[in-house]
Amino acid sequence: xxxxxxxxxxxxxxxxxxxxxxxxxxxxxxxxxxxxxxxxxxxxxxxxxxxxxxxxxxxxxxxxxxxxxxxxxxxxxxxxxxxxxxxxxxxxxxxxxxxxxx
Ligand SMILES: [Zn+2]
Ligand SMILES: [Zn+2]
Numbered sequence: 001x002x003x004x005x006x007x008x009x010x011x012x013x014x015x016x017x018x019x020x021x022x023x024x025x026x027x028x029x030x031x032x033x034x035x036x037x038x039x040x041x042x043x044x045x046x047x048x049x050x051x052x053x054x055x056x057x058x059x060x061x062x063x064x065x066x067x068x069x070x071x072x073x074x075x076x077x078x079x080x081x082x083x084x085x086x087x088x089x090x091x092x093x094x095x096x097x098x099x100x101x102x
Pocket of ligand 2: 040041042043044045074075076089090091092
């Protein structure tokens with residue numbers, strides 16, 4: 001989205017982030033991880049987030065109440081004013097239900 005100007009870094013979440021990410025992100029398996037690719041729902045920069053599949057470990061440990069929810073963080077490479085040194089992204093985070101089909 002052009003024309004909005006640079007967003008300042010802020011650690012924020014919003015119900016709409018997860019909904020937008022669920023619509024726009026694509027997932028593909030990459031070794032032991034799943035790569036989620038799409039545009040950050042806050043800053044709209046493209047990001048790719050590797051998610052290590054921990055579902056099996058949860059099942060093995062008998063903790064069955066976490067079916068695959070993951071907290072995703074924006075990791076875009078773009079500049080966001082006021083971002084702490086060493087961090088990437090715009091600070092947005094959201095929870096995604098990772099559907100593992102096996
Ligand atoms: Zn960004
Ligand atoms: Zn972002």
